[in-house]
Amino acid sequence: MTFSGFKRIELTKRLALVIIGLAIGFTLIDIIFGELRNSYGYYLLLIVVGGLSYACCLANKQTLGACIGLIGGNLLIFVFATDKAIMDGVLMLYIPAVLCTLVLIDGKLLILRVLLCAFSASLVVLAHYIDYPLLSYGTETALKYPITFFVDFFASLVISITVLQFVVGVNAKVESKLLDNQNELHQLSKALKKSETRLVLANKGSRIGIYEWSVMADSIYVSEEWLSLLGYHLKDLQIASSADFLALLHPDDQALMKSTIKRYAHISEPFELEVRRKTKDGTYRWFLDRGMMTVQDEQHVHDVVIGTTMDIHERKMNELQISDQFGKLQETNRELDSFVYSTSHDLRSPLNSILGLLYLAEDADSIDELRGYLKHMEKNVKILDEFIVEIGMYTQNAKQEVKTERVEVWTLLQEVLESLRYNAWYKQVQVFCDVPQETVMYTDKSRLRIIFSNLISNAIKYQDPLKENQFVRISLENKSDETHVLIEDNGIGIDNANQEKIFEMFYRAYAQVEGSGLGLYLTSEIVNKIKGKLFLCSRLEEGTTVKLIFPQKIRV
Incomplete structure (x- = not known):
């Protein structure tokens, strides 16, 4: 029950007691000062009306009690007002009757208020024009009139004071409560402003941005700090919808964000995910998003995401x-x-x-x-x-670090061939070196020597003894900023299955030929070390061609 409802019940009860008191008072006055003919029954009826009104209030049926008191009171006032001798005094009672109607009937029941007020007004008019009195005081009217007028005036005053006291009391209580609420609201406003200031400073200090995503309404709010994490200002970028929000994500992370929101749409649990967002300069940076879905409507649908974003790049x-x-x-x-x-x-x-x-x-x-x-x-x-x-x-x-020096390629190849000349397999193989003597590279000479030595010795070692003309051909061509070297032989070749593994550590394609299995692995590693590329093409029993591509000058 509201405060005003409780006070209205109390007033109705109090007015019911006033009605009973007035009925008793009028009865005593008539007994003392005049000869009554038929007024005792009306006074008794007034007591009954007051009692019924009071009983309804005790049963928490204030509106019913008020209606009984107002209707009964209006009718009994009308009965006494039909006597022309005392009409002027009695009609004063309609003023507090209307006042009581306005106070006792809840403002939500506006039609009932209007009907009761109209009822009082119509009874005043009817009492004025009716010729037949329902109650008569006889020959002593001249004596009774001043006393009756005084009593009616006193009754109107008591009822009006009772009603006004109630209204003033309620207003004072409400005003006091409003002042308390205003002070409390002022304190809450100060605390909220202080808390908001702390939050803004904390966000700026920790570089955390805030966003609110209304999924159902397809609207996005992002804080100024959130935009600054991506290098933007409020005037630089407007994010109004989910499409704008998702467009800033890396294409590979957009599906992750959508699936996360969908997965947490019906549960009140926080989520956390790492995504990449496009910044103002066009680059992508890593961010950590934390948040949860909240209920924002009467259907208890989780459709709003409250989230924070932190730079974790x-x-x-x-x-x-x-x-x-x-x-x-x-x-x-x-x-x-x-x-x-x-x-x-x-x-x-x-x-x-x-x-x-x-x-x-x-x-x-x-x-x-x-x-x-x-x-x-x-x-x-x-x-x-x-x-x-x-x-x-x-x-x-x-x-060892790579060191760049001037290398005369033809001279280096001659040194490598000379070191292999006394190899047992060398004597059966013709070696052709089609390399211009003026060719110069700027690279790591010791590493280049190892590459040539390993590849040429393999080309000689893996010759086919059944072939009459066994050869190894070394050729070189300069293209743009690159040097292309080919080492060809017509040896036993390598089958397709072994070609994929030949550059692995300790792998040996042929068990009948001696070797550690480190040579080609080492060669591949050294080629990568000096920024080169190595390609192999081989056919079984036909021969092998190794292509090397080196930058003419290594930039270490």
């Missing part, structure tokens, strides 16, 4: 770099495990052969047999030495 770049480095480290560890395993195996193999030959040499029966064992030992020692040299080159390539 540097952190994300560091995470990606660490992740990339971790992946490379894992790959390096795998390669290291493979390298250690294969190296130990390839080092032990020739050593075991030498150890076995030593045992056999101890039991040799002749000098020729001993020389044969020694020759096999020498072969294994050379294999071991070649393997150790390749390991050294591999380690050197991994650790």
